[in-house]
């Protein structure tokens with residue numbers, strides 16, 4: 301069994317930040333579960349373009365509020381917007397290009413990835429994480 305406390309992750313190499321977010325990587329590829337789990341904080345008032353072309357991601361909101369807007373194949377905003385608040389899950393089951401915004405507060409999400417993250421990924425210029433090298 302694996303038991304971890306977020307306090308062990310904070311300020312370790314698995315406490316990773318992007319421009320608009322920070323992510324504590326709780327469960328990783330090396331743990332052999334077939335998925336990873338992170339606690340992610342999206343900063344208030346930010347918008348991030350994301351395209352996980354190599355991963356499926358599901359996010360469950362436990363704190364704060366924001367929204368996700370679907371983008372088209374060229375990354376343009378479509379106006380299809382879903383509110384995010386505690387109790388809402390969104391799952392990028394089609395590797396959906398999207399814009400993620402935290403509106404009036406920071407937003408705290410529990411995020412799972414399949415395939416799992418290795419731990420130190422940050423978004424590239426396409427909003428993507430690299431495919432895992434087996």
Ligand SMILES: CC(=O)NCC[C@H](N)C(=O)O
Pocket residue numbers: 321322323324338339340350357359400409411
């Ligand atoms: C929602 C989202 O994808 N934010 C970026 C961080 C990501 N959840 C991660 O854990 O690396």
